[in-house]
Amino acid sequence: MTNAIEVKDIVKKFGDFTAVDTISFAVKDGEIFGLLGPNGAGKSTLIRMMVTLLTPTAGTAIINGFDVVKKADDVRRSIGVIPQAMTSDLELTVYENLLIFAKLYGVPRDTRTRLIGELLEAVELTQWADKPVKNLSGGMRRRVEIARGLVHEPRVFFLDEPTTGLDPVSRTAVWGMLRKIKSQRELTVLITTHYMDEADKLCDRIAIVDHGKLVALDSPAALKASIPGRAAETVTLDDVFVHYTGRDLRDALQEPSAADSPFVLRR
Amino acid sequence: MHRTWAIVEREMRRFSKSPMMIVMSMIFPLMQLIVLGYAFGGNVKHLKLAIVDQDGGVPAVKIKELAASVSAGARTLDLMDYSDQGRAMTDLRNGVVNGVLTIPPDFSRRSLTNNEPRVALISDNTDTFVSATLAGTVGSFVAALNAPNAPVRVSGAAGLDVVEVYPYVPYIQYLLPGSITMSIFMMVMIGGGIIFIDDKARGLHEGYLVTPITKLELVAGFNISGTIKAVLAGAAITIIGSMIAGVPSPLDPVRLLRMMLVISITAFALISLMFLLMVRVTDPLMPRMMFGLLNTVLYFPSGAVYPQQGFPGWMHVIAVIDPFTYAVHAFKSLLLKNTGFGAIAGDLLFLFVFSAIAMTAATALFKRTL
Numbered sequence: 001m002t003n004a005i006e007v008k009d010i011v012k013k014f015g016d017f018t019a020v021d022t023i024s025f026a027v028k029d030g031e032i033f034g035l036l037g038p039n040g041a042g043k044s045t046l047i048r049m050m051v052t053l054l055t056p057t058a059g060t061a062i063i064n065g066f067d068v069v070k071k072a073d074d075v076r077r078s079i080g081v082i083p084q085a086m087t088s089d090l091e092l093t094v095y096e097n098l099l100i101f102a103k104l105y106g107v108p109r110d111t112r113t114r115l116i117g118e119l120l121e122a123v124e125l126t127q128w129a130d131k132p133v134k135n136l137s138g139g140m141r142r143r144v145e146i147a148r149g150l151v152h153e154p155r156v157f158f159l160d161e162p163t164t165g166l167d168p169v170s171r172t173a174v175w176g177m178l179r180k181i182k183s184q185r186e187l188t189v190l191i192t193t194h195y196m197d198e199a200d201k202l203c204d205r206i207a208i209v210d211h212g213k214l215v216a217l218d219s220p221a222a223l224k225a226s227i228p229g230r231a232a233e234t235v236t237l238d239d240v241f242v243h244y245t246g247r248d249l250r251d252a253l254q255e256p257s258a259a260d261s262p263f264v265l266r267r
Numbered sequence: 268m269h270r271t272w273a274i275v276e277r278e279m280r281r282f283s284k285s286p287m288m289i290v291m292s293m294i295f296p297l298m299q300l301i302v303l304g305y306a307f308g309g310n311v312k313h314l315k316l317a318i319v320d321q322d323g324g325v326p327a328v329k330i331k332e333l334a335a336s337v338s339a340g341a342r343t344l345d346l347m348d349y350s351d352q353g354r355a356m357t358d359l360r361n362g363v364v365n366g367v368l369t370i371p372p373d374f375s376r377r378s379l380t381n382n383e384p385r386v387a388l389i390s391d392n393t394d395t396f397v398s399a400t401l402a403g404t405v406g407s408f409v410a411a412l413n414a415p416n417a418p419v420r421v422s423g424a425a426g427l428d429v430v431e432v433y434p435y436v437p438y439i440q441y442l443l444p445g446s447i448t449m450s451i452f453m454m455v456m457i458g459g460g461i462i463f464i465d466d467k468a469r470g471l472h473e474g475y476l477v478t479p480i481t482k483l484e485l486v487a488g489f490n491i492s493g494t495i496k497a498v499l500a501g502a503a504i505t506i507i508g509s510m511i512a513g514v515p516s517p518l519d520p521v522r523l524l525r526m527m528l529v530i531s532i533t534a535f536a537l538i539s540l541m542f543l544l545m546v547r548v549t550d551p552l553m554p555r556m557m558f559g560l561l562n563t564v565l566y567f568p569s570g571a572v573y574p575q576q577g578f579p580g581w582m583h584v585i586a587v588i589d590p591f592t593y594a595v596h597a598f599k600s601l602l603l604k605n606t607g608f609g610a611i612a613g614d615l616l617f618l619f620v621f622s623a624i625a626m627t628a629a630t631a632l633f634k635r636t637l
Contacts, residue, residue: 051477053637073479081477085470089277091284100280103273104478132284148474 010059034203105152139170274488304439324375444598445571497534539625
C-alpha cells in the first residue's frame with residue numbers, strides 16, 4: 001500500500017513563534033487519519049501547509065506524490081478541503097455552490113451534473129438543492145461543504161474540525177455521511193476534531209499534536225494500551241489525550257479575527 | 268480561463284440576488300447631482316444693497332434709478348435706502364446688508380464738471396461670490412451711467428462679440444459627467460472592494476485558494492465581475508442623470524454606444540485601482556475608511572465640479588494621474604459636445620494603460636497563500 005500523504009520534518013514559524021516543529025508522519029492510501037490536539041497546538045497550521053495554503057518554513061509534504069511547494073497545483077487538483085470556517089456562499093443555492101466549485105476545478109460539463117447529483121444524494125440535500133445556503137442550518141451547511149469538497153473527485157480529503165459547533169444529531173449525521181462516502185469511493189481522509197469518541201470510532205490511526213510537536217501516533221486501540229497502569233478496555237481516548245497533552249489550560253492571547261469585525265457584511 | 272469565468276459567474280449570481288447594491292451605488296451620485304446642480308447652478312439674486320445718498324443731485328438720482336432697474340429686472344439686488352453711513356456700516360458688519368453703496372456729497376458737482384466723480388462700494392468680502400457679484404452688478408450700472416446719451420454712429424472703439432459654440436450648459440449638466448464617474452466608483456467600492464475584503468475576513472477566499480486557480484485568473488475574475496457591475500451602475504445613471512439634467516437627446520443610440528465604451532474602460536480602470544489598493548488589506552474597516560478618502564482625492568481634482576485651471580500646482584499633479592480626470596473629460600466631450608472618439612482618444616489611452624498597470628501590479632502583489 002502506498003502513502004497518500006508523506007510529511008517529513010515539516011516546520012512552520014511565524015516570526016519567533018514555532019507553530020509546527022519538525023513533524024513527520026505518513027498516511028496510507030484509503031486510511032482515515034485523525035489529527036488531535038489542544039487548541040493552538042498547530043493542527044490547522046499543519047493542515048494548511050498540506051493543502052498549500054501556507055508555505056512550510058522547512059521540511060516537505062508530499063500529497064498523492066506531489067510536493068506541496070514544487071507541485072502545488074497538482075496537489076490542489078488531487079485534494080478536497082473543508083476549512084475550519086464555513087466558506088460556502090450564503091447567497092447562492094446549494095446547487096450553485098457545488099456548480100461554481102466544479103467549474104473552478106474544471107470538471108467537464110457532462111460529468112458535472114451527474115457528480116453533483118450523486119453528492120447531494122450522499123449528503124441528503126437533494127431536496128434542498130435550489131435553496132440559498134443562508135437558509136440552511138449549521139449542520140446542513142457543513143454537508144454542503146463536504147459535497148463541495150468532493151465535487152472534483154479528489155483522492156485525499158482534508159477536513160479541519162468539520163463537526164465543531166454542530167449539535168449531536170448533526171454531528172452524528174456528518175460522520176455517518178463521511179463513512180458512507182468513504183465506502184463508495186477510493187478516498188484517504190485526514191480529519192481534525194475535538195470529539196474523541198468520534199475519532200475513536202472513525203479513525204484508523206490517530207496523531208496527537210501538542211505545542212507544534214507530534215507526541216503520539218498509532219491506532220486508537222494501541223494508543224489506549226499505551227497508557228501505563230490502566231487496563232486498555234477502561235481507557236478512553238479522552239484519557240489518552242490528557243495523558244499526552246497534560247491537564248494545563250492553554251490560555252493564550254490571540255490576534256482578533258477580522259471576521260469578528262462589526263463591519264463585515266453578514267449577508 | 269474557465270476558472271476566471273467561474274469567478275465571474277459566482278460574483279454575478281450573488282449580485283443578481285442583491286439588487287439593492289446597484290440602487291445604493293446610484294443614490295449618492297444622483298443626490299449629489301441634483302443638490303449640487305441646483306445649489307450652484309443658479310445666478311445669485313436678492314443681494315441686499317444699502318444706498319447712502321449724501322449728494323441728492325441729479326447724477327445721484329440717476330445712479331439710484333439704474334440700481335432700481337436691476338432690482339426690478341434681474342432681481343440681483345434688493346435696495347435699501349439709508350440716510351446714515353454709520354448705521355449702514357453697522358448693518359453691513361451685522362450681516363443685515365451685503366454691501367453699502369455710498370454716493371458722496373460732491374458727486375453731482377464733480378460729475379457735472381467732469382472732475383473724476385466717484386461712488387464707493389463697501390462689501391462684505393467674507394463671501395467672495397457675493398462681493399464679486401455685487402462689484403460686477405454695481406460696476407455695470409456705473410458704466411451705463413458713463414455711456415454717451417446719443418451713441419456715436421461709427422465708433423472707432425474695438426468691440427467684442429462672443430459666439431458660443433454649444434447651447435447653454437446649465438451647471439447640473441456640467442456636473443453629470445462627474446456623477447456618472449462617481450456612480451462607477453461607488454459600485455467599484457461597494458460591489459468590489461468592500462465585498463472582497465468581507466469575503467476575505469469571513470474565510471471565503473480559503474475555499475478558492477485550495478483550488479488550482481492561478482493568481483491572474485482570480486484577479487481577472489474579480490476585475491471582470493466588478494467591471495460588469497460598475498458598467499450597469501454607470502449606464503443606469505447616464506440615462507437617469509441625462510433626463511434629470513436635461514441633456515438633449517438622452518437616448519441617442521450612437522452617443523450611448525460611445526458612452527458605454529467609456530463607462531466600461533473607466534469601470535475597469537477603477538476596479539483595477541481598487542484591487543491594487545485592497546490586495547493586501549484584511550481589515551474590513553479599511554475599505555470603508557478609504558472610501559471617503561478616495562472620494563475626495565479622486566473626485567474633486569478631476570474637474571468634475573470646478574475647472575482644473577483654477578487649481579494650485581500640487582493639485583494639478585494629482586489631477587494628471589487621477590483616472591477620474593480622464594473619465595470626466597471623456598464623458599463631458601460626449602455628453603455636452605457630442606464629439607466622436609477623436610476628441611477622447613487620449614482619455615481612452617490613459618485609462619487603458621492605467622488599467623493594465625494597476626491590474627498587473629495587483630496580480631503581482633496578490634498572495635496565493637494565507
